[in-house]
Each structure stands twice: as structure tokens, then as C-alpha cells.
Amino acid sequence: MPTRRADSARPATTHDVARRAGVSQATVSLVLGGNPRARVSAQTRERVVRAAGELGYRPNLVARGLVQRKSYAIGVMVPDLSNPFFLDVVTGVQRVAAEAGYAVLPGDVREVSPQRHLEALRARQVDGVILDGFGALALHEGALSGMKVVLVDEPSERWPGVASDAVGAGRLAAEHLLGLGHTRLAFAGPASDVHGLRMRERGFVQALRQAGVALPSERLRRVPPTVSGGLAAMKSLLGLPPAQRPTACFCAVDLVAAGALKACLTAGVAVPGAMSIVGCDDVELARVLTPELTTVRVPARELGARAARLLIRQLDDEGGSAPRAGRPLPVKLVVRGTTGPV
Amino acid sequence: MPTRRADSARPATTHDVARRAGVSQATVSLVLGGNPRARVSAQTRERVVRAAGELGYRPNLVARGLVQRKSYAIGVMVPDLSNPFFLDVVTGVQRVAAEAGYAVLPGDVREVSPQRHLEALRARQVDGVILDGFGALALHEGALSGMKVVLVDEPSERWPGVASDAVGAGRLAAEHLLGLGHTRLAFAGPASDVHGLRMRERGFVQALRQAGVALPSERLRRVPPTVSGGLAAMKSLLGLPPAQRPTACFCAVDLVAAGALKACLTAGVAVPGAMSIVGCDDVELARVLTPELTTVRVPARELGARAARLLIRQLDDEGGSAPRAGRPLPVKLVVRGTTGPV
DNA sequence: CGTATTAGCTAATACGTATCATCATATGCC
DNA sequence: GGCATATGATGATACGTATTAGCTAATACG
Numbered sequence: 001m002p003t004r005r006a007d008s009a010r011p012a013t014t015h016d017v018a019r020r021a022g023v024s025q026a027t028v029s030l031v032l033g034g035n036p037r038a039r040v041s042a043q044t045r046e047r048v049v050r051a052a053g054e055l056g057y058r059p060n061l062v063a064r065g066l067v068q069r070k071s072y073a074i075g076v077m078v079p080d081l082s083n084p085f086f087l088d089v090v091t092g093v094q095r096v097a098a099e100a101g102y103a104v105l106p107g108d109v110r111e112v113s114p115q116r117h118l119e120a121l122r123a124r125q126v127d128g129v130i131l132d133g134f135g136a137l138a139l140h141e142g143a144l145s146g147m148k149v150v151l152v153d154e155p156s157e158r159w160p161g162v163a164s165d166a167v168g169a170g171r172l173a174a175e176h177l178l179g180l181g182h183t184r185l186a187f188a189g190p191a192s193d194v195h196g197l198r199m200r201e202r203g204f205v206q207a208l209r210q211a212g213v214a215l216p217s218e219r220l221r222r223v224p225p226t227v228s229g230g231l232a233a234m235k236s237l238l239g240l241p242p243a244q245r246p247t248a249c250f251c252a253v254d255l256v257a258a259g260a261l262k263a264c265l266t267a268g269v270a271v272p273g274a275m276s277i278v279g280c281d282d283v284e285l286a287r288v289l290t291p292e293l294t295t296v297r298v299p300a301r302e303l304g305a306r307a308a309r310l311l312i313r314q315l316d317d318e319g320g321s322a323p324r325a326g327r328p329l330p331v332k333l334v335v336r337g338t339t340g341p342v
Numbered sequence: 343m344p345t346r347r348a349d350s351a352r353p354a355t356t357h358d359v360a361r362r363a364g365v366s367q368a369t370v371s372l373v374l375g376g377n378p379r380a381r382v383s384a385q386t387r388e389r390v391v392r393a394a395g396e397l398g399y400r401p402n403l404v405a406r407g408l409v410q411r412k413s414y415a416i417g418v419m420v421p422d423l424s425n426p427f428f429l430d431v432v433t434g435v436q437r438v439a440a441e442a443g444y445a446v447l448p449g450d451v452r453e454v455s456p457q458r459h460l461e462a463l464r465a466r467q468v469d470g471v472i473l474d475g476f477g478a479l480a481l482h483e484g485a486l487s488g489m490k491v492v493l494v495d496e497p498s499e500r501w502p503g504v505a506s507d508a509v510g511a512g513r514l515a516a517e518h519l520l521g522l523g524h525t526r527l528a529f530a531g532p533a534s535d536v537h538g539l540r541m542r543e544r545g546f547v548q549a550l551r552q553a554g555v556a557l558p559s560e561r562l563r564r565v566p567p568t569v570s571g572g573l574a575a576m577k578s579l580l581g582l583p584p585a586q587r588p589t590a591c592f593c594a595v596d597l598v599a600a601g602a603l604k605a606c607l608t609a610g611v612a613v614p615g616a617m618s619i620v621g622c623d624d625v626e627l628a629r630v631l632t633p634e635l636t637t638v639r640v641p642a643r644e645l646g647a648r649a650a651r652l653l654i655r656q657l658d659d660e661g662g663s664a665p666r667a668g669r670p671l672p673v674k675l676v677v678r679g680t681t682g683p684v
Numbered sequence: 685c686g687t688a689t690t691a692g693c694t695a696a697t698a699c700g701t702a703t704c705a706t707c708a709t710a711t712g713c714c
Numbered sequence: 715g716g717c718a719t720a721t722g723a724t725g726a727t728a729c730g731t732a733t734t735a736g737c738t739a740a741t742a743c744g
Binding site (some may be wrong): 355356357367368370371372375401402403404405406407408409410 | 729730731732733734
């Protein structure tokens, strides 16, 4: 009890392996460490590998990180992980990060402020950060100084980013509804200044204007990007006098569309008979609803995957110049059950 | 270009602070490091704090972790983060972990095997792991050897854990449906050997048996714990000859219930008129559906929070004995729109 | 006044790995 | 055989922090 022997519960280190294999710690590091092109004879290599196996050696990434000044971890921050869209983005990041040997520290911002979260990530020496859904708000802070950053759906001069064709998304929704003969249209979108969402609205409005269709402000609803936000928006739209009441509504976020649909169904308004609804994102929920939601698919996973590739390339190229963003990812209209002719 | 001066972009270290404050590195560590009860004069403390502020010093958690043999990070593994229930569990963990100064590395298992993920967590020197929804499968592996572990909804002799009253959940669902006069009942649940879900089934079956109501195997459906699983299950139940067709169904997972509901609605089967449906979990989705889902609320966040507290107490008590699990968390029937009399 | 105690600070070391300069040995070539 | 070179392994050092033993100066005590 008082004396504590060499604790076998303590994980084996390169020193332990070296001792057992009869070589130096440096040699062990060369054999088991990163670069496989180290000059080590096949014989000693074999001895080291065997000893490592026998001791159950696992490299300590913390120690490695300290000396290499690299943690092989990246952070990703989104506004709300409970929105499946953002979860998909993170999943996309995770997939390519895992392949490249990077861990991902996902950050929701519901619980803790972006600034604090960024500080935590920095303290843990993440090699870079992917930011999705933050307006100029968080970006102008010096909180990002000295960090490698990739933005999602947020154009910037300072940092590279990836984006989806948000304007196109709004446009597609508008054209679809116009094509069905709707002229009294409504829009429900988040009040936030998230750039991507603003662009969806802009695309929608632009297409309407080009078609000579008006979007009066009483049919514009700015609500939180949640189901209850959509619920409130549609309730209020349904309360308009018949002459102003829309026959179709574009919701810039699927969750909002889900709320809008629910408002209609509980109010006895037939969908798509009396009200057509178009969402945007194409989250899994869209196919769970009845009727299934017509929406614009935004390739969330691909968005995340590209962001991760962009960041990791930047990291592996050892301070190489930040690569420029590619073209916006195309979006696609997916017609399902919530839209129909007037 | 060739010569590289002291790079001011490199974050300040305790040495830098020490130099600027005119004290030793050790003193800086005493002032800024963990324990605030270090004996340092107010004067030097002030000098150090100011110097740190001027240099924008941030402690390097990697280095600290190396010497303290503690990373202040915990891992949490769930089967599927896209299931909001598990996301809620993780959120609960995150909340209390953040308070205690721990970071959380959430792990989905859809992309990478549990074993690989555990290895990654171990390599990053996490201080402990919270495991949810893994059967005996992953547990009997030696992959957990030497790790501090807390289980969620999975009883074990070896590791402490927290649990919800899964048997009670099944029971509540049964009693509710029996109370409405249903006697031809069905069950749809995951085929997996996840213990918590099995117990939900057991509670349901037990309560039926006590009421003298049979649950013949043709009204038992084992499907993946997803929406499409529920869809398939209900489709197949609706295909039964009228004499065998159930008038109500308990789905052990809300997602399955959502699929079941959709199957009914698209088949023109009135809910709750011709079919009552009870889910389990009470995820947000339950209130998005129309009609809203009657379900049994399982306190996911609280489950995660307790698991985190259990783990962190274990960690802070410096190898203290693993605390025993408390009582199962109570569950609660939430009657909404998918159940009604026969 | 001499000694014991304490407060306040520092030098040295450790954590586990990567990496570089160095050294010993083997091989090539004329 | 003698020299240049390539190969294979090692010792030493660094990464940024925590921590302990120990040192100095000041204070307490008899």
C-alpha cells in the first residue's frame, strides 16, 4: 500500500517499448511514429513492433501534439446541433476528418457563447476551426486571430469558405410555386442575419420580382428558425383577410416549414389544397411528415465534407496559402406532397 | 524570409509571461495555474496577471494535460446522433461537463466502429467515457480496460451507470392503451439487443399479461430503430387480416412511432380513430407530427447530466471508488393526439 | 542575540513524444 | 588498403506546463 510499484495499469510508453526491444526510445519513435520512411532496418523494426504489441502500446497523442505543435483536431461550430441540417454538416466534416486522421470537436452554441467556445477550442490547440451559420457578429471579433478558419455559407475576404447556392434555392422555390399558378405568395424565414438564409430570401424575392409578382410586407414573416417559429408564422398568415391570405409559402428552413405545415393541418387548412408549402434543406424530417414536404435540397454533408477538405489541405500544406473557395454547391428542388396547383 | 525572428504569432507561454513580469516561470504557473491557494504575494501576483493580460496569454491545455496526466476531456458514445434522443443525452452531458471544466468529445458510431472510436478517445487521453446504447457487444471487449466508464441504460457489475425506468415506460404505455379499451395490441421495437429498449418491451408485455391480454407473435415487429423501420412495421401490421389486425401499437422508440403514424396516414387509416399509437422518448419530433404523438417521456438530458456527474465525481475524487448508480429516473406518460378509445 | 519558523520565490525535473546532430559501422570505389 | 559515402542507431534536446525540494530573507520566540 505505501510503496507503489511500477504500475502496470499505467499505459506503456515509448520508453517501455524501447527497454523491452533493447533499443533506444528514439528508435521506437522512428518506427512507430508518423513517417514510415524512416531509415530503420527490417530487423529492429520487427523487434520494436513486436515489443509494442506485447505491451499494448498506444501512442499518446497529447505528448505528440505538444512536441509537434499540432493536435490533429479541428473544431466545428454551428448554431444548433438539434437542427438536423447542422448535424449533417458536422457529419460531413467528421467523415473526411476521420479519414485524414483528425478528430472533430463539435460545438453547439445553445449552451455556451461562441466566444467562450472558441477560447476552449484554442486552449485545446485545435489546428483549425470550421464555422457555420455565424453572421458577421462573431467574425469581427479578434477571437479568431491566428486561427485557421473555414467558413460555411458565409462569404469573407479574410477566410476561405464553402457555400451552397442559396440564391438558387430561393429561386427554385419561387419558380416552382409560380409554375403551379400561385401569385399570392408568402415568405417565412429566420430573423437572424445568417448570410446563407438571407440569400435564400433574396433569391426568392428576386424571382418573384422578375415574374412581376409582388411580395407585400404583410406576407413576410421573420421568426426563429424552429418549428414553433414556423407554427407562429403560419398561424399569423392564416389570420390575414382572405384577399391578402397567401395560397403558398416558402419557408427558408425545413423546420420552419414543418411548423407551418402543422399550423395548417391543425387549423383544418388542406395542404396542398388550400396552402402549398416549400421548405429548404431537405432534412430527414421532410420525408417523415405527412404529406411529405416539398423542399429544396441543400447538400449539407457535402458542404461539411468540402469545408473539412479545405481546412485540412490548408493544415497539411504547412501554412500554405489559404485555398480559394470553389463554386457554390448546386441545390435541387425536390417535389413531394405539400405543393400543388392553386 | 530566410531568418525567422521570434514569431509574434506564436502564442505566449508561461516563460514569456515570466520574462515580462520579471519572475520565474514557476511563479507564473503558481499564479495562473490551477490552485489559487498558492503562496504568492499580492504584489507579484498582480505583476504576473498584468503581464499575462498584456501578452494575451492562454494556458496550453495540451501541455498541462501532459504533466498532470489529465486531459479534462471526456468521451461520450451513442449509436446514432441523428436520433434526437441521443443528442439530448449528449447535451445533458455537455452541460454539466462544461460547468466542471471538462470538454466533451461526442462520438457517433454510424461512421466508425465503436472499437476504433474508443481507441481514438484513449489516444487522446480522455479521462473517462460515457457509453449509451451499447449492448454487451462492445462491453465485453477489453477495449475498455483501464478506462473510467459510466453506462447509460445498461446495467453492469463492472461499471456504474444511470438508467431510466424502461420497464415502467412499457408498463405506462400498456396501461394507457388498456385503459382506452384496446385489446388487440401490437408492439414495434428495435431488433437490437440494447438493454434499455428490451426493458421497454418487457414492461409492455408484462403489463399486458397481468391484464390477461395476449400479444401474439404476429403482432410483434422487430425493426431498425428508425422512421423507415416504423413505416415498414406498421405497413405490415396493416396487412394482417382484420380479425388479427391491432387497434393500437406501442413503439419502443419515437422515431419508429413516427414511421408508424406515417404509414397509417398514407394508407388512409385514421389516427387515433382506427389505430392508436404510443411512442417512447418524447423527442421534439413528437410535437411536430400531426396529430401530436402520445408518448412516454424519458428524461434524456437528465440522464446525460447524471451520467456526467457520476463520471466527473469519480474523476475528481482521484481514483475514488466507483459510486453506485442511483434509482432509475422516472418516466411519464404524455397523452397527446395519437391515442383514443377503440 | 541566536535559533526556529515561515513566507515568498526559484531551480530543477518530469510528463511522453519527435527530431536533429552525431557517431559507429558497413559498403562502395579506385 | 585507403578514403568517401551510405546506413542504422542513439543521445540530447525541445515542446509548455506543474510540482517539489530547497533557498533566501524576514519574522517570531526564548
